[in-house]
Amino acid sequence: MSAAETRVYGKRLLKEAMPPRWKLYLLSVVCMLGVAGFTSALAYSTRLIVNDVFVAEDTSAAYYVAALVVGVSLGKSFFGYVNSIISAMFNRSIVSSYQKLLFRKLLAKDVRQFAGKHAAMQMSQVKLFGEACGKTVVGATNKLFLDIMVLLGLLAVMLLQDPLMTLLSAVIFPLIFFIVSTLSNRVRGAAGAETELTGAYFAVGAEAFEGIKTVKSYGLEKKSISKFEEAVTALETRLLGIVKITSATVPLMELLGGIVIGVFVVYAAWQTITNGKTPGEFTAFITAFLMAYQPAERISKTWVELQKSLVHVGRMFELFDEPSDQRKDGTKTLHDVSPALAFNDVSFFYNQKSKALDGIDFRLEAGDWVAVVGQSGAGKSTLIDLVQRFYDPQEGCIEIGGTDLRDLHHQALRDNIALISQDVFLFDGTIAENIRDGNPEATDEEVQKAALNAQLGDFLETLPNGLDTAVGPNGKGLSGGQKQRVGIARALAKKAKIYIFDEATSALDGENERKILETLVREMADTTILFVTHRPSTLDYVNKVLLLEKGHMTALESPGVMRATNTHYRALFHNEDAPQDAQTSA
Numbered sequence: 290m291s292a293a294e295t296r297v298y299g300k301r302l303l304k305e306a307m308p309p310r311w312k313l314y315l316l317s318v319v320c321m322l323g324v325a326g327f328t329s330a331l332a333y334s335t336r337l338i339v340n341d342v343f344v345a346e347d348t349s350a351a352y353y354v355a356a357l358v359v360g361v362s363l364g365k366s367f368f369g370y371v372n373s374i375i376s377a378m379f380n381r382s383i384v385s386s387y388q389k390l391l392f393r394k395l396l397a398k399d400v401r402q403f404a405g406k407h408a409a410m411q412m413s414q415v416k417l418f419g420e421a422c423g424k425t426v427v428g429a430t431n432k433l434f435l436d437i438m439v440l441l442g443l444l445a446v447m448l449l450q451d452p453l454m455t456l457l458s459a460v461i462f463p464l465i466f467f468i469v470s471t472l473s474n475r476v477r478g479a480a481g482a483e484t485e486l487t488g489a490y491f492a493v494g495a496e497a498f499e500g501i502k503t504v505k506s507y508g509l510e511k512k513s514i515s516k517f518e519e520a521v522t523a524l525e526t527r528l529l530g531i532v533k534i535t536s537a538t539v540p541l542m543e544l545l546g547g548i549v550i551g552v553f554v555v556y557a558a559w560q561t562i563t564n565g566k567t568p569g570e571f572t573a574f575i576t577a578f579l580m581a582y583q584p585a586e587r588i589s590k591t592w593v594e595l596q597k598s599l600v601h602v603g604r605m606f607e608l609f610d611e612p613s614d615q616r617k618d619g620t621k622t623l624h625d626v627s628p629a630l631a632f633n634d635v636s637f638f639y640n641q642k643s644k645a646l647d648g649i650d651f652r653l654e655a656g657d658w659v660a661v662v663g664q665s666g667a668g669k670s671t672l673i674d675l676v677q678r679f680y681d682p683q684e685g686c687i688e689i690g691g692t693d694l695r696d697l698h699h700q701a702l703r704d705n706i707a708l709i710s711q712d713v714f715l716f717d718g719t720i721a722e723n724i725r726d727g728n729p730e731a732t733d734e735e736v737q738k739a740a741l742n743a744q745l746g747d748f749l750e751t752l753p754n755g756l757d758t759a760v761g762p763n764g765k766g767l768s769g770g771q772k773q774r775v776g777i778a779r780a781l782a783k784k785a786k787i788y789i790f791d792e793a794t795s796a797l798d799g800e801n802e803r804k805i806l807e808t809l810v811r812e813m814a815d816t817t818i819l820f821v822t823h824r825p826s827t828l829d830y831v832n833k834v835l836l837l838e839k840g841h842m843t844a845l846e847s848p849g850v851m852r853a854t855n856t857h858y859r860a861l862f863h864n865e866d867a868p869q870d871a872q873t874s875a
């Protein structure tokens with residue numbers, strides 16, 4: 290990212306982040322001016338110490354000068370303390386608000402934009418970019434501002450003591466500028482890769498813990514450790530590279546300062562001896578110079594560090610600016626519409642080479658229960674992803690109740706479709722909370738009913754807290770079958786018009802599956818249901834079977850007709866040999 294680009298992003302951040310916090314910032318400016326004023330006064334007081342007390346040999350002056358020094362130090366400390374608190378508040382408030390905003394923006398992106406990205410990667414971006422916003426704003430408006438104020442105050446003290454020498458010391462500024470801009474360019478280059486490396490560090494670590502059972506049972510500890518160590522080393526090398534660059538500012542500045550002091554000592558000796566300059570003036574100048582040295586060092590260091598944060602801020606704004614969903618959202622709703630589902634000559638491909646679905650054409654009426662079947666890779670998951678509009682088909686259109694999905698408001702679609710997938714995801718909360726995720730308005734009775742319909746009754750009776758039992762992260766406290774039933778209860782609570790059961794009963798025993806399906810028959814006669822299934826038992830409950838082969842729909846018939854006439858179907862469900870042209874199961 291170029292310096293010009295980072296500048297644009299930096300300005301944009303300041304424009305967004307400063308106005309809502311202007312009152313706090315005003316208070317901080319008062320404190321910074323206080324610190325700068327008292328720091329300059331402290332440097333100036335050395336002139337009084339040397340001239341009024343030591344040169345004049347006046348002991349009584351020592352009292353008022355001492356009182357003055359104590360008073361000035363007190364003022365500097367007070368304003369410094371209040372300013373540190375304000376800048377910490379400022380930092381936290383900006384970090385939190387941008388982390389919240391970034392999380393929202395990421396979550397609003399459509400499913401395709403997450404393909405191939407690790408969840409830990411997303412979270413590391415939220416953390417890193419949010420912190421970079423805090424560092425940028427506090428660095429630019431507080432750290433830099435404060436040090437510049439202090440530097441200007443001390444320069445004023447130096448000017449008062451010796452204007453010529455002050456101007457001579459200013460020749461180091463172009464040198465400082467050159468050093469700082471060289472280091473800044475190098476930091477910007479190095480900072481870009483830090484985001485990816487931090488993401489990889491979290492992703493590799495999280496992967497090992499998420500798959501801990503696989504790691505243990507296949508003895509993959511060594512592989513996981515070596516992958517993690519590689520990620521840590523790569524991150525460490527990169528971070529060290531950045532530290533080497535940012536840390537170079539301080540010694541380089543010290544070297545320049547040392548040269549100036551050396552020149553000044555010779556000049557001051559000559560001035561004091563030949564031109565009658567007072568030792569107090571010499572002391573005040575050198576003190577102001579030495580004190581100015583620290584803020585000048587900090588300014589260059591802060592500036593170089595800012596470049597790194599600005600690269601992260603830039604990355605964050607690039608993410609903000611990417612449209613969350615490139616597809617247009619419709620405006621229509623599905624009120625009072627029957628959930629007839631139609632695919633009109635639909636084709637879809639993930640990549641140009643081969644179509645995952647080719648010319649799919651069918652119409653299902655409200656109340657149709659359809660088993661979507663086919664060999665692995667035939668296109669079943671793609672078909673249900675299209676129904677949920679995770680993707681749009683490149684050819685043809687899909688309609689619910691006669692309305693093209695592209696004309697529907699996305700919320701209308703979400704409200705009317707419930708998906709229960711094989712790998713049910715549960716949030717870390719109670720069973721009741723997870724069921725209520727299907728319908729936040731559901732009453733306690735409705736939650737209870739959904740749980741009973743999903744055959745959770747017997748299980749709940751064994752739990753001291755019943756529905757209020759915590760399920761653990763992603764339902765890790767439940768068995769696979771219990772988790773699936775909570776997922777089914779959540780979908781039932783939603784009262785959608787179209788249900789998609791994607792191998793949703795795969796972890797259930799035959800009896801529980803049968804009871805759930807019988808409940809569905811009672812409660813959901815008018816609902817359109819798609820079952821993606823490999824289980825013959827489910828076929829007893831459907832009135833149609835949609836057979837997919839290599840992306841083509843080759844049949845849509847009742848299970849009876851399919852069994853009597855379709856050899857591919859019999860090969861899939863009734864253990865007959867597949868016909869010659871059937872593809873091999875993946």
Ligand SMILES: Nc1ncnc2c1ncn2[C@@H]1O[C@H](COP(=O)(O)OP(=O)(O)OP(=O)(O)O)[C@@H](O)[C@H]1O
Binds near residue numbers: 639663665671
């Ligand atoms: N995200 C993707 N990117 C590229 N190709 C994909 C993607 N997802 C699926 N495919 C390809 O699309 C085709 C259909 O895949 P799909 O997952 O829909 O099949 P499926 O019938 O659900 O298989 P299974 O029963 O194994 O889940 C396959 O050839 C698959 O390799």
